[in-house]
Amino acid sequence: MDLASAKVIGAGLAAIGVGTAAIGVGYVFGSFVNSSLRNPAAADSQQGRLFIGFAAAELLGLMAFAVAMIILYAI
Amino acid sequence: MASGGKIDPMHQFVIEPIFGSFQANNPFVFTNSALWTLIVLGAITFFMVGGMKRELIPGRWQVAVEGMIGFVDDMVHASIGPEGKKYLPWVFTAFIFLLFANLMGAIPIAVVPGAHPFTVTSQFTFTGVMSLITFAIVLGVGFWKHGLHFLSLFVPPGVPLIGKILLFPIELISFLVRPFSLGLRPFIAMFAGHILLDIFGNFIVQGFNAGGKGIGISILCFLFVTFISALELLVAAIQAYVFAILTALYINDAVHLH
Numbered sequence: 001m002d003l004a005s006a007k008v009i010g011a012g013l014a015a016i017g018v019g020t021a022a023i024g025v026g027y028v029f030g031s032f033v034n035s036s037l038r039n040p041a042a043a044d045s046q047q048g049r050l051f052i053g054f055a056a057a058e059l060l061g062l063m064a065f066a067v068a069m070i071i072l073y074a075i
Numbered sequence: 076m077a078s079g080g081k082i083d084p085m086h087q088f089v090i091e092p093i094f095g096s097f098q099a100n101n102p103f104v105f106t107n108s109a110l111w112t113l114i115v116l117g118a119i120t121f122f123m124v125g126g127m128k129r130e131l132i133p134g135r136w137q138v139a140v141e142g143m144i145g146f147v148d149d150m151v152h153a154s155i156g157p158e159g160k161k162y163l164p165w166v167f168t169a170f171i172f173l174l175f176a177n178l179m180g181a182i183p184i185a186v187v188p189g190a191h192p193f194t195v196t197s198q199f200t201f202t203g204v205m206s207l208i209t210f211a212i213v214l215g216v217g218f219w220k221h222g223l224h225f226l227s228l229f230v231p232p233g234v235p236l237i238g239k240i241l242l243f244p245i246e247l248i249s250f251l252v253r254p255f256s257l258g259l260r261p262f263i264a265m266f267a268g269h270i271l272l273d274i275f276g277n278f279i280v281q282g283f284n285a286g287g288k289g290i291g292i293s294i295l296c297f298l299f300v301t302f303i304s305a306l307e308l309l310v311a312a313i314q315a316y317v318f319a320i321l322t323a324l325y326i327n328d329a330v331h332l333h
Contacts, residue, residue: 048153048320055317059256062263069266073085
């Protein structure tokens with residue numbers, strides 16, 4: 001296998017990480033909606049934590065994207 | 076970008092000189108990035124000055140500006156507490172700069188031939204420097220307020236000694252990664268969003284050029300691009316908000332140490 005095709009395959013494998021981050025982001029928002037429907041009065045005060053959790057989950061997916069970009073363009 | 080040719084989604088991020096050139100060994104080159112930074116700063120100044128008339132009965136504009144400041148002020152107050160007032164200027168600056176830069180990169184002025192919006196936050200130099208400023212504030216405030224006691228930030232309280240020894244390197248690494256992750260997040264979000272828009276925008280043109288079944292694909296891609304554009308506006312606002320709230324939280328760590 002030459003380097004060019006290996007790069008494309010590697011970038012495609014790295015893109016799987018973006019999909020797994022989607023699971024994480026969905027779980028964060030899903031849990032928030034789930035619990036805020038149980039206790040709507042407390043939902044507004046927890047929005048900051050919601051976005052912190054979202055940011056942490058999303059960052060790992062963005063890292064996977066960065067790895068894919070580095071494999072495609074920087075090597 | 077040639078229609079029907081190879082898609083080059085990276086071309087939109089190229090920094091090109093407007094006046095002067097990179098070759099002439101000239102350290103001061105006015106680039107499209109500098110131009111768009113000035114446009115963003117001009118828009119922010121226009122927005123803020125327009126709302127600072129301090130009328131007793133605020134008009135719509137003043138309510139918009141006050142609402143935005145109040146939003147960030149509430150967030151800083153909720154994260155840091157009463158001492159947070161001192162750090163509001165930087166948090167608000169970061170928030171409004173990221174918000175305006177992200178949103179103005181998505182203005183569709185490319186319908187005018189030759190004009191291209193340039194998202195300044197799609198360059199890591201911008202967001203990276205902003206996160207370094209946040210990190211400098213955290214370190215400065217921490218060491219100024221607590222001296223070497225600031226290092227106890229890396230040792231969680233209420234943990235037995237063996238746990239402290241194990242946790243210290245983990246906490247230290249997670250602290251040192253913060254400026255990197257803080258700057259990387261808005262940069263990658265803008266970068267990835269614009270690449271996606273560019274690729275699917277190219278699919279529309281290529282589908283029309285192909286004709287036949289390609290036109291159906293073009294219409295699907297057009298709907299998709301419309302949807303992604305709306306999502307991009309949401310992401311632009313969320314990234315600015317996340318940057319601001321994480322900045323406030325990191326400063327809270329330095330002010331209160333757990």
